[in-house]
Amino acid sequence: DFAELDLESQASYLVGLLRRPDARRNRQQIFDLSRQYEANVAAARAASRQKLSEDANAPQEFSFQPPASQAELNKALQDFREGRARDAKAEDQSRTQNLTRKQELLTQLRTLVESAETKDSSQKLKQLQADWKATGPVPQTDSQETWNTYHGLLDRYYANQGRFYELKELDRRRNQEAKEALVARAEALQDAPGINKALDELKKLHEDWKHIGPVPGEQREPLWQRFLAASEAIHLRRKEFVDVRSAQEKENLAVKQALLARVLPFAEFTTERVNEWRSRTDELQEIKKEWEAAGQVPRAQADQLNKQYWNAYKTFFNRKNDFFKSLDSEKNTNLQAKYALIEQAEAAQQNPDFDEARTTIIRVQKEWKDIGRVPEKQADKIWKRFRAACDGVFDRPKQETRHREERQSVASAEQVIRLDKVAQQVAALSPAEPGTLAGFRALAADWQTLDATDEQPGAGTSDRGEEQFLTLMGKYLNQTGGITPADKEDLLFQLEIARLKARPQAQQAFTRRETGLRREIQELENDVATLQTNLDFFG
CATH class of the missing domain: 1.20.5 (Single alpha-helices involved in coiled-coils or other helix-helix interfaces)
Incomplete structure (x- = not known):
């Protein structure tokens, strides 16, 4: 039920309708729901203005925040209106083009009628009829004249041909079948779920009916009466729909008049007791929910009814606001207490000792909860400031972890560069230029610079990197002269042990x-x- 939705959901629902491919066929529903939505926005704006008047600490200038989807809804409505204008313009252009095309077909048909019969005359006529049927509607001012000329030429053609009667009857039987199909579709629309969609479909059926030629004389009136009866049934459904909606609006009017009678006494209410003000406020808010749920009323009574209701509503809260103006001193005291806690939290944020800072934050958070309310216009501001200081302390370990991961990422990239460098040096070895033990030790010393240190705790090499490095160093020794296989194995084993010692x-x-x-x-x-x-x- 659209009326049960809040403003944000109503705006989103309307945007969904406007964005649907069949939005233009549902334009009446969209317009009805848009008017209902605009009335709800106006009511919300009035309520917001009332709330502003109730709050002594609120800004003097009124500012109403529409639903978040309002801009998107406005854009969708603008696009919808522009689309309708474009469609109308395109429709006019299309009808003009169709008129030009049908005039060309009439010229061809007139030539065929005035020419002597040939063996392909019937085929040409069928093609002309098919082209005529495929051509869309023409401007309304030319529709009847064009239609009359077309069928007049057809009658002349059949009259001029030796098979006039046979072809005429065959053509009329085909027209009868086509019109019977249109009648069946019109009768099926009586059970269609959406009345607006059914009306659009009926309009197209009437347009198709006009472009179908005559039927046998004995079937002309029965077919037309069936088609007319089906059309009247659809229009009756439309009338019933409007009548039901009108009756519902009248019922809603009676409900809202009764609610108004309950609201009017609130304009005279006054008391010196806080609990009574709160109790009466809750009662008024419950009536407001019933008012909003009551739905639309006839437009003629809507403005006056809403004016009386919101005047009484506003008067009650004006009186309540005057009463509560004297109760602000406690909120100001609470505000000062919370400012003191904010200063402690911000000092803890600068404390390098995380455990001590964390203990301070936990303590001030507990004290914050025990302090009462503060002036509304500053509540959000001081809460954001307090929360930012608390988050600054609790997010410190995450920041340190992120920095450590960044250092590890840099070390990983450096590791790949070093491995590529070793691989290039190994690939460059040859019997003419073999490796040397000094070169072997230099490569090992260079790789050792990647190990983690106290200054760079996040550095170091990966297990996979160590395996690749040892493999490359083995290949280096394979290209080194003057060493035995046992020496090679011993050197690699010593290098592996040294690398193991260097790992974290x-x-x-x-x-x-x-x-x-x-x-x-x-x-x-x-x-x-x-x-x-x-x-x-x-x-």
Whole structure:
């Protein structure tokens, strides 16, 4: 139910209707809902103005904040109106073009009528009829004359041909079938769910009816009466729809008149007790909910009824506002207390000791909750300032983590650059220019500069990077002259041990490496035992 939605939802619903492909067929519904929405916005604006008058600390200038979707709704309505204008202009242009085309077809048909019959005359006529049917409507001022000329020429053609009667009857039977199909579609519209959509479809059926030629004489009147009866049934549904809506608006009027009688005494209410003001305010707000839920009333009575209601509503809150003006001293005291807590929170934000700052924030947050209300116009401002100071303390670990991750990202990029550099040097080795032990040690020393330090705790290399580096260094030794395979293996093992010691979790790395070596030794011992068993068997 549109009336049950809040203003934001109503605006979004209207935007959805306006953006739908079939929006122009539902224009009456859109216009009705738009008027209802505008009335609701006006009521909300009046309520906002009333609320402003109730608050002694509110700004003197009135400012009403429309729904967030108001701008989008205005744009959609503007687009809708412009689209309708464009469609009307395009329709006029299309009808003018159609008139030109049909005049050309009439010239061709007149030539065919005045020419002698040939073997392809019938085919030409069928093609002309098909082209005529495919051509859309023409301007209303030319429609009847064009239609009469077309059918007059057809009658002349059939009269001039030897098969006039046979072709005429065949054509009329086909016209009868086409009109019977239109009648069936019109009768089916009686059960269509949307009355506006049904009316649009009926209009198109009437347009199609005008472009279908005559039917056999005995069927002309029965078919027309069936089509007319189906059309009248649709228009009757429209009348019933309007009558039901009018009756509902009258019922809504009676409901709102009764609610107005309950609201008018509030304009004279006065008391010196806070609880009574609050109780009567709650009662008035409940009546307001009933008022808003009552729906639309006849337009002739709507303005006067709303004026009486909102005048009484505003008078009540003016009296209440005058009463509560004397109660602001407590709110000002609370405001000063909260300013003191804000200063403590902001001082904690600058404290380098996180634990001490966190303890301070937790304490002032508890004290903040125990302090009462402050003036409304400053409540949001001081809350945002207090919350910003608290968040500044609690977000400190996240900022440190982000900085550490940034340093790790930089270290990872540097690691890739160093690996590419080592790979290029290994690829450049050849028997003519082999590697050297000094070069091997220089590469190892250069790689060692990537290790994490106290100044750069987020630096260091990855496990994958270490594996790639050791593989490249093995290839380097393969291209180094003057060393034996045992020397190569010893150098690589020493380099691996040195790299393990440099890792942040060195002990765990050594443990994993030891486990891997023990597993390799066990596998070799198993292989030796298997070979010995085979030798003994064959021996």
